[in-house]
Amino acid sequence: MITKFFASGGALDKAIPGFQARQPQIDMANAVADAIKHESQLVVEAGTGTGKTFAYVIPALLSGKKTIISTGSKNLQEQLFHRDLPLMADAIGFTGRVALLKGRSNYLCIDRLNRQVLESHDVESDPTLLTQLVKIRQWSSSSKSGDFGECDDVAEDSPVIPLITSTNDNCLGRECPSYDECFVVKARRKAMEADVVVVNHHLFLADLAIKETGFGELIPEAEVFIFDEAHQMPDIASQYFGQSLTSRQLVELAKDIDIGYRTEARDMRQLQKTADRLQQAAFEMRIILGDPGFRGNWREASQTPAVQRELTRLSDALDLTYDVLKLALGRSQLLDTAFERAATLKAKLKRMADTSITGYSYWYECTPRQFSLNITPLTVADKFKDQMAEQKGAWIFTSATLAVDENFTHFSHRLGLEPKKQFSLESPFDYNQQALLCVPRHLPEPNSYGLANKLVALLSPVIEANNGRCFFLCTSHQMVRELAEGFREKLNLPVLAQGETTKQKLLNEYLAHGNALLVATGAFWEGIDVRGQALSCVIIDKLPFTAPDDPLLKARIEDCRMRGGDPFAEVQIPDAVITLKQGVGRLIRDTKDKGALIICDNRLVTRHYGAVFLRSLPPIPRTRSVEGVSDFLSTINNITVIEDDNQHSEA
Structure with missing residues (x-):
């Protein structure tokens, strides 16, 4: 039944230009359909390029059951709602209703806007604040959603936004004079009536934990729960159950x-x-x-x-x-x-x-x-398990990074899952031809004095030879600052550093330059999709173990010890493996991408646990030679230039 939609000449092939049927995608779609049919739990690791979005959306739309799809970020949420879902709905003739629901901090609160406008007429008030408020009020009169994501007059990080949005604490509810026009109420009403609702993990888990008025009534009605970027779920759940x-x-x-x-x-x-x-x-x-x-x-x-x-x-x-x-x-x-x-x-x-x-x-x-x-x-497994038992239905979890050394225990245990089926899908990328992994020789020990200066000296020639086009992913803000300073002295290329402007502006600048080095931490390890040779080198400063003094890590270590487990093997290594897989995943995003990955940590080859990390990564050819990386990058860059020249001459 499901297979025919994905097959060559099927509905998706006819409706979507360039669509290609892939066996791993079909396998996942069939597993999702089976989980929905039998109301069971399913865990699927789907590497980049397997087309997991199509593989879970198509069975959900065809099931006719009320479905909640939860994503890891607002960006992915909007992409799914505005681009992917309409495309697939048209392809298979789905006529049901689809709704987008965000947290209340994304919607304008009319009452708080009116109060702020009144307040900003005060003698002591900032006149620029009033100007912004007037612009927002003009936009609100024509907006149907009140979603700031659709308002061009206000920056995403504008300090005015918290003043004119409500929180669960300060919302006046039905007592609000603007209740009938409330954008949050309208969004939730649409979600209540929809067949498919797209939310994000923070909103879903906040609701699960506190049964917030309005949205709290939505979840019991759903029969299918799908979580994309599911590797984020355990940590976010910990926040909301506390x-x-x-x-x-x-x-x-x-x-x-x-x-x-x-x-x-x-x-x-x-x-x-x-x-x-x-x-x-x-x-x-x-x-x-x-x-x-x-x-x-x-x-x-x-x-x-x-x-x-x-x-x-x-x-x-x-x-x-x-x-x-x-x-x-x-x-x-x-x-x-x-x-x-x-x-x-x-x-x-x-x-x-x-x-x-x-x-x-x-x-x-x-x-x-x-x-x-x-x-x-210390653990959310029991609470999350209770919620799943109460809601019943199908619970489907997918991400590019769930397994550690082909084992899903780490992820499933943290959420109390008992999946009927769990498996990994093979990526369609030919890593043997598309990538090279280097763990350089003669590296200083992680955390050693002057590490940043040594990495700058060692890797500047590679970055220069590649004409920038490189992400340097770090495990701390301190390392970001030290490396950015060092590379700015050494390189004649643009060096961008996280923290100096917003994430989106930084990414736009990186793409606009075309020859930049971007030095970043946490926010750039995942959720960034740079395709083609705009990003052909990813460098990672060291294995991303969480700082040992982190109180959340300490708590999980304590919990593991209480259960008689080995915290290093069961908590610290799996966490670091998942994070490393996310960082590595920034490099190859398409079948035509090529690039080099450099991990500056000897422990990958000198410690016994290094093998766990290497076995968990894609099958990329390995070298210890930094010069070998420069040769590889030079080769792929020459091939790209020749291909571009051929395309221009054909045109």
Whole structure:
């Protein structure tokens, strides 16, 4: 049944230019159809190029069952909804309804926009803020979705967005004067009525964990749950099955109280005073927690006298906020909602202060302006398993990186899965001809002094010979900074570094230059799709083991030990293998791509566990010679030039 749609001369072949039937894709489509039919669990590792999107979407559309498809990112979510789904629906004649649903922070809140416009007329307000708000209000009058992804007048990272979107904490719900026009309500209504709903993991798991009003009613109605980029699920699930208290929650509460005072309760000056005190207490806590970009052990930190003093100050500020807001009850819906939030945050802070409850990891994280206090369960397997049992239906998990040494235990165990079937699909790429892997000789030890300078000296000739067109993926922000500085002194090529602008702008700059080196960390290890010779060299600074002092890793190690396991073999190595596979996957994205991969870590060949990493990677020919890499790149670049010349002469 399914096979005929994928076969040569079938519906997809006729409707989609350049479509080619691939046996691995057909195998996956049949397995997905079988899982849907029998309401079972399925885990599929589908390497880049196998066409996994078609392989799960076609059976879902043909099943006639309500389906939720969850992706790893908003970009993939939008690509699936706007490009892939319409293409496949047309090809097979699917006439059902499809909806896109994002988290509420992606949608304009009309009530908060109106309040901000009113507030921005104040003498002390920034005039550029009012200009932006007016532009957004003009856009909102013609927008059907209210989705900022469709608004060209506001940047994705604009500071105005948090001011005019709602959170689960501050939404007024049915009491909101703009409820009937609410874009979030409209989006959820569409999702309720749709046959296929495209969400992302953060939204899906937030809903699963808290049964948020509106969307919480959506999931029980679904019969098929499909997760693309499923390797991200365990870590995201850990966030949502735990608890967190952030300075942003406290500051936003303070700002709303101040707006309530300015617009609806000007006779209650104490509202402004308590808002200022709460904001100051949040700021003082951020300062006392130390350097930005740091994850620390909250259980230990909360016992220090300095942090305990700030905890008391923050608790007192929240108590005062609660008491003052209680006096303002009935004056304004905004202040009534703020009172409920203050009560919730008081309870959260009390829970954060009690680190004696076992079975959880207690940790904190700082950015330059924010902090978050977090309680994360050591394992989410039982909770996720319970949710699957409650929802029933088919549960399908797929990604290019799920297996470690051809074994799925690491992934399945973390989510409590008991798949009826799990397998890997062979990639259509000819890695033997398309790629070369180098682990250079005479490498310094990872983390050794002056490592960045040595890597700059060793690899500059390769990068220059390739005329840039290279990603250097690092395991820390510190290494990004040191390498960027070193390469800028050494190379006559554009050197771009993550952190100097947004991810999308950085990628656009890289492509525009055509001869750049991009030095980056986390965000560029996955979800980046650069095809052709624009990216023909990927360098990785070392095996991506999570820092041993990371509190989440410590928690999982503790859990593994409690079960009598070997944390290094069962937690640390599998995590690093999955991350490495993601980084390696940036290189070959198409059957015509060619390129070199350099991993600057001797442990791949000197330690016994190096074999696990190598066996988990695609079958790429290997060398220890950096000069051999330069020769390989020179050869493929010459071939590309000849092919381009031939195409021009034919044209």
